[in-house]
Amino acid sequence: MRLSPVAKSACKMSQKCQEGTGLLDSGVGKAARTTGGLVTALSWVSAQWVTRNSSAVSSGFWGMWRLALLLCCVQSPLLQAVGDYDLVIHGGRVIDPETNLDAVRSVGIRNGRIEAISEAALVGRERLDASGLVVAPGFINLHSHSVAAPGYRLELLDGVTTVLELEAGRFPVPRREHATNATALTHYGASVGHAWIRMSVIDPEGLREVARSGKVDMSGPAFTQVASDDQREQIETLIAREIAAGGLGIGFLLDYMASAVDEAERDMVFRVAAQYGVPVFAHVRRGIDGDPAGLDEIIAAAERAGASAHICHINASAMSGVSVWLDKIDAARARGVDVTTEMFPWTAGSALISSDVFSRDWRRIFSIDYGDVQWAETGEWLTEETFERYQQERPDGQTMHHYIREEWNRLAIERPHVMVASDAMPLTSYDRKVVPNGAGTSARILGQYVREEQLLTLSDALARLSLLPARRLESFAPAFARKGRLQLGADADIVVFDADTIGARASYLEPFAPAAGLRAVVVGGAVAAHDGELMAEAYGGALITASP
Numbered sequence: 273m274r275l276s277p278v279a280k281s282a283c284k285m286s287q288k289c290q291e292g293t294g295l296l297d298s299g300v301g302k303a304a305r306t307t308g309g310l311v312t313a314l315s316w317v318s319a320q321w322v323t324r325n326s327s328a329v330s331s332g333f334w335g336m337w338r339l340a341l342l343l344c345c346v347q348s349p350l351l352q353a354v355g356d357y358d359l360v361i362h363g364g365r366v367i368d369p370e371t372n373l374d375a376v377r378s379v380g381i382r383n384g385r386i387e388a389i390s391e392a393a394l395v396g397r398e399r400l401d402a403s404g405l406v407v408a409p410g411f412i413n414l415h416s417h418s419v420a421a422p423g424y425r426l427e428l429l430d431g432v433t434t435v436l437e438l439e440a441g442r443f444p445v446p447r448r449e450h451a452t453n454a455t456a457l458t459h460y461g462a463s464v465g466h467a468w469i470r471m472s473v474i475d476p477e478g479l480r481e482v483a484r485s486g487k488v489d490m491s492g493p494a495f496t497q498v499a500s501d502d503q504r505e506q507i508e509t510l511i512a513r514e515i516a517a518g519g520l521g522i523g524f525l526l527d528y529m530a531s532a533v534d535e536a537e538r539d540m541v542f543r544v545a546a547q548y549g550v551p552v553f554a555h556v557r558r559g560i561d562g563d564p565a566g567l568d569e570i571i572a573a574a575e576r577a578g579a580s581a582h583i584c585h586i587n588a589s590a591m592s593g594v595s596v597w598l599d600k601i602d603a604a605r606a607r608g609v610d611v612t613t614e615m616f617p618w619t620a621g622s623a624l625i626s627s628d629v630f631s632r633d634w635r636r637i638f639s640i641d642y643g644d645v646q647w648a649e650t651g652e653w654l655t656e657e658t659f660e661r662y663q664q665e666r667p668d669g670q671t672m673h674h675y676i677r678e679e680w681n682r683l684a685i686e687r688p689h690v691m692v693a694s695d696a697m698p699l700t701s702y703d704r705k706v707v708p709n710g711a712g713t714s715a716r717i718l719g720q721y722v723r724e725e726q727l728l729t730l731s732d733a734l735a736r737l738s739l740l741p742a743r744r745l746e747s748f749a750p751a752f753a754r755k756g757r758l759q760l761g762a763d764a765d766i767v768v769f770d771a772d773t774i775g776a777r778a779s780y781l782e783p784f785a786p787a788a789g790l791r792a793v794v795v796g797g798a799v800a801a802h803d804g805e806l807m808a809e810a811y812g813g814a815l816i817t818a819s820p
């Protein structure tokens with residue numbers, strides 16, 4: 273792939289590249305990463321996220337804008353010859369999972385939007401030659417715990433252009449009013465974190481400690497103590513306030529507070545969700561391997577309240593019961609309950625060693641033993657003795673517990689409505705190992721499940737990675753009506769990859785290896801990554817919120 277003049281401008285900065293090769297000096301990426309790490313970490317702490325575009329575009333305005341754009345493009349064929357596109361992605365196999373377009377086209381981008389999809393060649397100031405490559409909508413990751421540049425970088429290099437923290441959520445949610453310029457590697461957004469609100473009400477000192485240390489001790493009172501009526505009312509008020517501030521639904525970590533959240537609190541969460549028309553993103557209470565009681569609880573609560581529910585990582589929660597769980601979801605959907613789900617194509621879970629997950633009979637629940645648990649920092653496989661010692665001495669330590677079977681993942685991805693989301697762990701540096709989900713989820717779906725095993729078509733896989741997540745969110749966050757599609761007027765969030773070579777290189781031993789075969793990632797109209805390196809033009813990401 274030839275890349276110009278983006279590559280040239282980046283090369284000028286590094287003073288080291290060979291013009292015309294399209295290869296970038298890695299120093300550019302390094303400089304960008306270092307600066308970005310600082311900016312991103314500080315931004316999260318101070319909630320000073322800034323954005324280039326207002327995300328709170330009403331659907332009415334968007335509809336009019338889109339119509340005007342369509343008319344403009346239809347009536348002005350000369351536009352293509354004028355050559356004033358900011359970027360042209362030339363001659364790739366353009367796939368749009370919504371309209372089923374799958375043909376060689378050139379894509380013209382201006383002001384961050386797709387303004388032409390043409391059989392004829394287009395002229396622009398920058399040109400990406402995508403001959404022989406797939407050009408598709410950028411991926412939308414509904415479930416990521418990335419908090420800083422190292423994690424966002426991995427996701428970008430896996431084709432993710434929108435990184436969302438919807439399972440655990442945030443408190444307070446990032447505010448629109450603080451978002452005035454683009455500084456993030458990808459678009460980003462968060463649900464309202466019920467757990468953090470619960471902490472602020474029941475254990476405010478614990479929450480301050482999280483803010484100070486960045487570490488969460490899930491054995492504290494916020495995760496173990498039932499709320500009083502007064503505390504529940506305070507939690508409700510804060511959830512409602514944060515949804516009004518733009519939170520993308522409610523993140524509900526029920527499994528991590530299995531004994532603490534009673535029926536009244538659970539039903540309150542679904543009542544508020546229904547009131548505001550946003551989904552509850554739930555990590556369901558887990559039973560013994562395969563037991564669907566936790567799923568039944570969420571579907572029933574959503575149905576009673578008239579709320580929407582999204583079941584996080586169904587493969588990890590259902591385990592050997594994945595087919596039964598998916599049958600139940602299908603049945604609920606058939607009777608009109610708005611329930612969706614997602615999976616990740618990996619085989620281990622991540623949890624703090626102090627979390628409630630390990631306070632129960634976890635060996636029976638997961639059908640595993642101490643020897644199936646890895647200490648993430650070092651990759652060390654634990655024994656009963658080391659497990660208990662770390663639990664005492666390092667409650668903030670991350671583990672990887674290997675309990676998911678590949679066959680469960682295949683059963684999940686074969687259902688047509690199941691989305692893909694990575695469940696990437698928080699990552700502030702590459703010193704500490706975590707599960708490889710953040711670096712290779714999309715690539716593993718496209719390489720292993722599409723190309724090697726042919727479990728689903730390429731277009732279908734792209735829908736699970738982009739269109740379906742956009743549809744899950746667009747009813748209350750209209751910015752998503754412009755994402756997940758490769759269509760005129762859509763946001764120019766685009767991935768360019770080689771369908772013959774795309775694949776995950778990340779593994780449990782090498783969790784940060786970027787995907788193979790991913791050639792370019794465009795965020796907000798600018799080439800943010802190219803052949804595994806960040807570009808000088810990275811940081812085009814914007815905050816996405818729900819409409820007010």
Ligand SMILES: [Zn+2]
Pocket residue numbers: 439555584585
């Ligand atoms: Zn989870």
